Amino acid sequence: MTLSQPAKRYGVIGNPVAHSRSPAIHEAFARQAGITLTYERICAPRDGFAATIGAFFSEGGAGLNVTVPFKEEAFRLAEGQLSQRAAMAGAVNTLWMEQDTLHGCNTDGVGLLHDITRLGHAPKDRAILLVGAGGAARGVVFPLLEAGCARLHIVNRTAEKAQALSQHIIDHAPESVGRVTAGGLDHAKGPWDIVINATSSSLTSAPPALPGRLYAAGALAYDMFYASGPTAFMRQAQADGAGTVADGLGMLVGQAAASFAIWHGVQPDTVPVLETLRNALSEP
Ligand code: NAP
Numbered sequence: 001m002t003l004s005q006p007a008k009r010y011g012v013i014g015n016p017v018a019h020s021r022s023p024a025i026h027e028a029f030a031r032q033a034g035i036t037l038t039y040e041r042i043c044a045p046r047d048g049f050a051a052t053i054g055a056f057f058s059e060g061g062a063g064l065n066v067t068v069p070f071k072e073e074a075f076r077l078a079e080g081q082l083s084q085r086a087a088m089a090g091a092v093n094t095l096w097m098e099q100d101t102l103h104g105c106n107t108d109g110v111g112l113l114h115d116i117t118r119l120g121h122a123p124k125d126r127a128i129l130l131v132g133a134g135g136a137a138r139g140v141v142f143p144l145l146e147a148g149c150a151r152l153h154i155v156n157r158t159a160e161k162a163q164a165l166s167q168h169i170i171d172h173a174p175e176s177v178g179r180v181t182a183g184g185l186d187h188a189k190g191p192w193d194i195v196i197n198a199t200s201s202s203l204t205s206a207p208p209a210l211p212g213r214l215y216a217a218g219a220l221a222y223d224m225f226y227a228s229g230p231t232a233f234m235r236q237a238q239a240d241g242a243g244t245v246a247d248g249l250g251m252l253v254g255q256a257a258a259s260f261a262i263w264h265g266v267q268p269d270t271v272p273v274l275e276t277l278r279n280a281l282s283e284p
């Protein structure tokens with residue numbers, strides 16, 4: 001007689017979280033790897049994140065992805081056991097228990113780099129414009145710099161937030177002085193090789209108020225937001241002459257793959273999972 005191990009329990013925690021595609025992604029990765037697991041959506045009360053994750057892990061939960069609005073709270077709760085990526089980003093999207101201690105990492109930057117590279121626009125030696133200075137932008141700035149971009153210019157509707165993010169980078173990586181600059185949206189003057197939209201403006205179906213002529217020949221316009229069709233930012237970029245436009249579905253799959261690798265020690269193949277997800281998103 002063989003005794004099978006109970007399936008390990010994983011999930012994504014946020015508020016709201018009903019829209020999350022993480023269960024389908026992790027279940028597909030698990031099928032690839034021959035791993036049995038459960039992966040659920042957990043909606044925590046906005047003032048009840050710590051209690052909810054405490055209950056999850058004390059009941060034997062193995063790992064959690066964290067989404068809006070809890071990434072910064074997750075960072076605080078895992079303080080002391082943070083990966084370097086999470087420590088630099090000030091935000092955590094991947095939690096797990098090791099020797100009864102909560103650990104945290106941020107895989108958003110890895111997911112973005114993975115997808116930009118898949119699209120043939122690896123950041124090395126490129127001039128990059130990053131639009132937005134919220135949690136998603138914080139998660140990707142250090143990975144972009146580490147990937148060797150020539151220049152990183154951060155612009156935001158509230159210019160002071162872009163300047164504060166730029167200062168945060170320089171405080172942690174003083175060698176970035178001169179390579180990292182910041183300003184308001186009207187200080188985005190091109191041309192840029194890669195323009196990344198890390199604002200939530202696409203939620204309102206309106207692009208950020210950027211000036212025209214942003215794109216160098218063949219440049220990539222990347223929207224972290226994703227939808228069934230081209231986003232407002234993608235349409236704006238196409239009209240402004242971007243060579244390639246893409247949404248953030250590949251980043252979503254890439255960040256999930258990096259979380260999966262942390263939890264299970266297996267690097268999944270993102271290509272078929274992205275294809276399935278894209279088809280599902282396009283269905284009416
Ligand atoms: P956040 O922390 O709330 O930050 C929002 C950012 O958007 C701020 O910079 C804000 O500017 C700006 N913004 C909002 N509305 C705007 C508008 N109408 N025009 C110009 N700027 C506007 O949000 P976040 O967590 O950084 O998320 C940002 C986006 O990234 C969301 O769409 C999210 O879905 C996406 N995301 C995708 C992935 C992925 O895997 N694909 C991962 C993470 C995030 P102010 O500072 O001026 O308010």
